Amino acid sequence: MQAEAHMLEGGFAEPVLEAQATFRAVMDAMARPAGIVRIGPNATPPAPLTPLAGAIACTLLDADTPVWLDPLLSGSEAVRAWLGFHTGTRFASAPDEATFALFRDPAGMPPLDQFAQGTQEYPDRSTTLILQLESLESGPPLTFGGPGIKREATIAPRGLPADFAAQWAENTRRFPRGVDLILTAGDALACLPRSARLMEREG
Amino acid sequence: MEAEAHIAVRKNRMSVLARCNAGRLQELWDRLGLDPAHKTLRGPESGLVMLRGRVGGTGEAFNLGEATVTRASVRLEDGSVGHAMALGRDGAKARLSAIIDALCQNLETAALIDAEVVAPMQEELDRADETRRQQTAATRVDFFTMVRGED
Amino acid sequence: MYVAVKGGEAAIDNAHRLLADRRRGDRSVPALTLDQIAEQLALGVDRVMSEGSLYDRRLAALAIKQARGDLIEAVFLVRAYRTTLPRFGYAEPVDTGAMLIERRVSACYKDLPGGQLLGPTFDYTHRLLDEELDGDAEVGPGRLRMGAEEPVSRIADILGAEGLIEEDLDPSPLDEPGDINQTPMEFPLSRAMRLQSLSRGDEGFLLALGYSTQRGYARSHPFAGEIRIGEVEVEVCSPELGFAVPVGRVQLTECQMVNQFKGSAKAPPQFTRGYGLIFGQSERKAMAMALCDRALRAEELGEDIVAPPQDQEFVISHCDNVQATGFVEHLKLPHYVDFQAELGLVRSMRAEHAEPRDESLPDMKEAAE
Numbered sequence: 001m002q003a004e005a006h007m008l009e010g011g012f013a014e015p016v017l018e019a020q021a022t023f024r025a026v027m028d029a030m031a032r033p034a035g036i037v038r039i040g041p042n043a044t045p046p047a048p049l050t051p052l053a054g055a056i057a058c059t060l061l062d063a064d065t066p067v068w069l070d071p072l073l074s075g076s077e078a079v080r081a082w083l084g085f086h087t088g089t090r091f092a093s094a095p096d097e098a099t100f101a102l103f104r105d106p107a108g109m110p111p112l113d114q115f116a117q118g119t120q121e122y123p124d125r126s127t128t129l130i131l132q133l134e135s136l137e138s139g140p141p142l143t144f145g146g147p148g149i150k151r152e153a154t155i156a157p158r159g160l161p162a163d164f165a166a167q168w169a170e171n172t173r174r175f176p177r178g179v180d181l182i183l184t185a186g187d188a189l190a191c192l193p194r195s196a197r198l199m200e201r202e203g
Numbered sequence: 204m205e206a207e208a209h210i211a212v213r214k215n216r217m218s219v220l221a222r223c224n225a226g227r228l229q230e231l232w233d234r235l236g237l238d239p240a241h242k243t244l245r246g247p248e249s250g251l252v253m254l255r256g257r258v259g260g261t262g263e264a265f266n267l268g269e270a271t272v273t274r275a276s277v278r279l280e281d282g283s284v285g286h287a288m289a290l291g292r293d294g295a296k297a298r299l300s301a302i303i304d305a306l307c308q309n310l311e312t313a314a315l316i317d318a319e320v321v322a323p324m325q326e327e328l329d330r331a332d333e334t335r336r337q338q339t340a341a342t343r344v345d346f347f348t349m350v351r352g353e354d
Numbered sequence: 355m356y357v358a359v360k361g362g363e364a365a366i367d368n369a370h371r372l373l374a375d376r377r378r379g380d381r382s383v384p385a386l387t388l389d390q391i392a393e394q395l396a397l398g399v400d401r402v403m404s405e406g407s408l409y410d411r412r413l414a415a416l417a418i419k420q421a422r423g424d425l426i427e428a429v430f431l432v433r434a435y436r437t438t439l440p441r442f443g444y445a446e447p448v449d450t451g452a453m454l455i456e457r458r459v460s461a462c463y464k465d466l467p468g469g470q471l472l473g474p475t476f477d478y479t480h481r482l483l484d485e486e487l488d489g490d491a492e493v494g495p496g497r498l499r500m501g502a503e504e505p506v507s508r509i510a511d512i513l514g515a516e517g518l519i520e521e522d523l524d525p526s527p528l529d530e531p532g533d534i535n536q537t538p539m540e541f542p543l544s545r546a547m548r549l550q551s552l553s554r555g556d557e558g559f560l561l562a563l564g565y566s567t568q569r570g571y572a573r574s575h576p577f578a579g580e581i582r583i584g585e586v587e588v589e590v591c592s593p594e595l596g597f598a599v600p601v602g603r604v605q606l607t608e609c610q611m612v613n614q615f616k617g618s619a620k621a622p623p624q625f626t627r628g629y630g631l632i633f634g635q636s637e638r639k640a641m642a643m644a645l646c647d648r649a650l651r652a653e654e655l656g657e658d659i660v661a662p663p664q665d666q667e668f669v670i671s672h673c674d675n676v677q678a679t680g681f682v683e684h685l686k687l688p689h690y691v692d693f694q695a696e697l698g699l700v701r702s703m704r705a706e707h708a709e710p711r712d713e714s715l716p717d718m719k720e721a722a723e
Contacts (some may be wrong), residue, residue, distance in 0.1 A: 008244045008276060008284060008594065015248065063443040064536055084593040085276075086247065088443050122538070210597055218587070218600035250440040251700065252590050252601070254409065255447040256553075256631045258545060260508060260608065262522030264447040265531045265546035267553055268633055270409035272442060272601055285526065286595060288442075290588065290602035291410065332454060336503060338496035339456055342472040346464055 007078045010044035011086035012058050018042050022059040026182060029089040029189050034144040034153035036136055036188050043086075046078035047106045050132050052184045054082075056104035057130070061087035061100055068098035068115075068127070072105050098127050106159050112167045115179050123176040126194075133159040133185045143199040144192070152199055155190050157183050168198050211219045211277035216307060216321050220300040221289035231320040232299060237312075241302055242281050247275035275301040281307035377422050391415035400605075400634025401425055405675060406432030407554040409604050409633050426556075426675050434678050446589045446598050450608045450631070453584040455506055457637075461578040462612060468506030473583060475637075509579035509610050510627065519612065519625040541667050545651070548670060552646055553632055555673030557639040563663045564645035571661035572649040576628070579612035585636050607632045611644035618656040626655060 012018040022039060029037040045054030061067055067089045073079050074091070083089055093099035095115045103109050109129075118126035133139075139158030142165070145151070160168065171178045171194055178194035220228070251269040258265055274288040275297040285305025287297045303320070307313035363559025378385065392399055392415040402414040406429045414432060421427035427610050460466050472478075474496075484508065513519035531546035543551070567574055589598035609630035617623035628648025630640035649663035662668045672678060 009242075009278070011245060063441055064533075081594070088441075214597065214600060218602075221600055221602040248440075249524050250442040251408075251436065252442055252588075252638065253444045254588060255445055256450070256533070256549070256606075257447045257522070258549065259510065259522040259627055259629050260450050260610065261510075263531065263546060265549045266444075266533050267448075267550065267631060268404070268407035268409065269436060269441070270445075270604060271413065271439065272590070274442065276594070286592065286599070288590060288592070288601050288602070291412075310657040334498070335454065335456065337498035337500060339471050339473055340501060341497040341499035342457075342474075343499070344472065 007046060007081040008052070008085050010046070010082065012043060012055070013059070018055070019059045021177045022055045025189065026056060026059065026191070029182070029191040030180070030193055032035055032148050032153075033146065033147065033193055034120065034142070034155045034190055036155065036190050038187050039189065040187060045082050046076065048076065048132075049102070050184065050186075052187060052189060053102060053132050054129055056182060056184070056189075057083055057089075057100075057102065058086055060128070061089040063088040063090065065099035066090045066092035066097055068092040068095050068101040070101075070103045070109060073102055077122070092164060101127050101129045103129065103131045106133060107161055109161060112171050112179050113174075117171055117174060117177040117179065120177065123178075126177065126179050128180050128182065130182045131157075131160075131184065133157050133183055135159075136185045136188050144196040145199050146197045147195045148193075149196065155183070157185070157190075165198055169199070172197050174180055212313075212317075213304070213307065215325075216317065217287070217300070217304065219321050219328065220287065220296075220303060222328055225293050225296040227324060227327070228296065228299065228320070231323060232303070235315070235319055237306065239302065241277040241304060241305065243298075244276040244284065245274070246277055246301075247273055247297040249273045249292045249294065268284055273297040276300045279305045280304045281309075377420075380448060387417055388412055388415040388419065391418055398423075398425060399633060400636055401557060401639075402428045404633040404636060404639065405429040405554055405556060406436070407633075408432050408436045425681055430676050430679065432458055435720040437608065443590060445601075448589060448604075448606065450582065450586060450588040450589060450606065451508060453582060453606070453608075454603070455582055455584040456585040456605075456635075458506055458581065459578070460509055460580045462509060462580075463512065466507065466509070466512060467503055469578050472504075502697070506582070509612065511626060513579075513612070517624070520615075520621070520627060539670065542653070543669075543670060545647075545654075548650055549629065549631070549643075549647060550668065551670045551673060552643045555643070555646075555676035556678070557636065557642070559673050559678075560639060560642040560646055563649075563669060564642035566661070567645050567649050567663050572652065572664045574628070574645070574648050575614040576645055577611040577612045577646065578641065579627070580695075581607070581609045581637055581640065583607045583637065605634055607634065607636050609637070609640035609644040611641065611648055613648050620656075626651070 022042075025037050025039040029035065039052070039055070043050065043051055043054035043056075043058050049057070055066075061083065067083065069079070069091065080091065095101060095110055100115065101115060112129075115127035115129065116125060118124055135156070135158040137156050139156045139160070141154050141156040143152050143154045145153075175194055181192040181196055183190045183192065218260055249271060253269050253271050254267045256267045257263065257266045270290055271292050272288055273292050273294055273296075274286070275294070276284065276286045277298065278284050279302075283305045285301040285303065285308070287300030287304055289297060289300065303316055307316055392411045395418065398418055399411055399414045402417055403409050403411065405426075406414065406417070408414075413435060414428065417428035417431040418425065420431060455471060457475060458468060458471045460470065464470070486513055508521070510519055514521060531550075532544055534547055534550050545667040565573075568576070583605070585603040587600055587603055589600050592599045607630075611628035611630070613626045613628060615621070615624055615626040626648065628644035628646070628651070630643030630647065632640045632643065646663055646669060649661075650666055650669060652659050657664070659665060
């Protein structure tokens with residue numbers, strides 16, 4: 001089946017430069033966990049994929065990185081066609097077969113331990129989760145410590161699963177195995193690598 | 204069935220466009236005087252594809268090594284989309300091939316392009332293949348048995 | 355141990371300039387064009403494509419020119435360039451049965467369907483240097499022979515009809531063959547991953563190993579079942595189109611080596627096969643690869659592992675000439691601190707060694723030890 005033309009528009013206009021800029025932003029955010037980085041989203045994917053999540057997908061996904069989509073995203077033929085065309089990615093049928101996972105509805109996402117956790121020898125063979133959230137500043141505050149964080153860092157993502165704190169503590173216990181998160185909201189992004197430890201639990 | 208026939212024609216056209224000489228394509232294209240406005244959806248960009256063989260020739264697939272390819276996708280003003288991909292790193296040829304692929308979504312234009320551009324090049328490519336086949340055939344060994352002498 | 359030191363920038367800069375100067379050579383001699391290299395040194399280009407694991411004649415020709423004809427350096431350049439390109443995806447497995455054949459010979463059957471097609475071979479030349487090539491004498495085209503095209507059948511199909519040769523395993527569309535570029539090597543490797551390694555392996559290394567199997571290190575009684583050289587179509591899966599897109603042709607060399615096999619608990623006596631598939635025209639390497647492939651199947655076929663060509667780790671870890679060059683040539687990097695430590699050690703050992711000689715009865719001391 002041939003994809004409609006509009007599903008194929010809205011990729012990076014300057015693939016090399018824009019992918020480099022986005023990669024740099026994600027890398028900086030990953031190096032300073034729970035710190036907010038802002039970038040001008042420069043991809044225009046079909047809804048419900050957001051411009052920033054689309055830009056990150058164009059930067060990180062390729063034919064060798066199967067991606068898992070949550071039901072709201074995988075239900076959109078336009079999103080699947082757009083991702084396939086602009087990134088060359090394949091779609092994983094199960095969460096633990098995915099290198100990346102994309103969420104329109106993080107509150108309803110499967111537990112973190114259902115995704116690929118890597119192995120003791122190759123902890124990098126794990127899933128990186130890319131979450132589309134409502135906000136990184138207006139939700140319940142979460143304070144993290146660990147490598148890349150001077151004393152502590154707090155973010156307040158809105159739209160995480162209710163038991164996220166408990167799940168993240170489990171994820172920390174699996175170190176060096178475990179998943180890494182890229183949180184996005186509007187033009188803001190923050191990362192929670194598995195090395196970030198939750199300092200205190202908020203109700 | 205009609206869709207299958209359409210795909211077969213399109214694949215054959217893509218095969219000729221991928222294999223043809225870029226200069227020859229441009230020459231035949233220029234004669235048509237077509238220059239449709241178009242928007243680039245992707246590329247032209249060069250990258251790699253992993254080529255694959257089969258164990259023993261017909262068994263399980265294995266990765267053989269990569270090849271450079273260049274691809275382009277365009278959309279014409281009437282909304283038709285064209286794609287092209289060919290071995291090598293010729294971006295201009297990939298863009299032109301994608302424009303041709305898009306134009307050929309219209310059956311009338313396709314008939315014109317096939318007759319004026321694709322068919323002549325296909326004939327030239329087939330002729331070159333035939334020459335090679337005949338050159339190889341000339342190196343075929345014709346065995347003949349020597350009469351065995353009796354001492 | 356390495357120690358960061360500064361200095362030498364000017365020397366390095368001047369060395370590069372000198373390299374460019376020497377590469378160009380005598381300015382009164384015309385510079386080589388890439389077309390000349392691609393057309394007239396085609397087998398050198400093929401070797402760089404094969405061991406560089408990148409099919410692109412023009413890039414390989416450029417690499418040869420830049421490397422002053424040092425083919426392993428050219429392979430290195432191609433490998434480095436390759437890492438700068440994104441990978442768009444995977445081609446459908448090529449069908450070597452549908453090859454536009456330029457050469458095809460079999461040492462097993464004289465009269466096999468399709469015939470013995472010698473093609474542009476060095477075989478039967480007398481290996482006498484041809485002084486005429488020291489010039490640009492006119493060269494005529496190859497002769498033609500008209501006639502209908504005859505199908506060229508595979509050796510495996512002929513022997514397979516009688517069940518005398520092992521069959522290829524049915525392809526399973528679900529299994530992704532591993533890729534040595536993407537995953538760290540863990541032994542034992544699948545046959546698919548071994549073939550990928552061997553196909554880009556160093557021709558000289560594979561040749562020597564293949565030769566050793568003939569001389570008794572992993573005896574396998576090989577016959578050149580079939581060698582074919584020619585062009586095959588490449589098609590790339592395109593999700594946006596929903597069908598495989600033809601992207602052009604590549605030239606490949608394929609070798610089916612047929613080997614005697616006395617049978618095992620699982621399989622009756624029959625012929626087994628070693629397989630070689632190489633970018634470009636390289637019969638020597640395709641044959642050597644097929645010999646190595648067969649030898650590396652020792653464990654699968656229940657044979658004793660007694661020789662290096664049967665040892666996966668030995669063969670696969672050492673067949674890549676870029677890796678090998680890197681590790682051998684790194685020895686020329688400064689090891690000043692290492693060497694100082696070694697120097698101190700040798701001095702102290704010498705001092706110890708000299709001590710007993712000063713004693714009155716060195717022999718007795720040695721005897722006591």
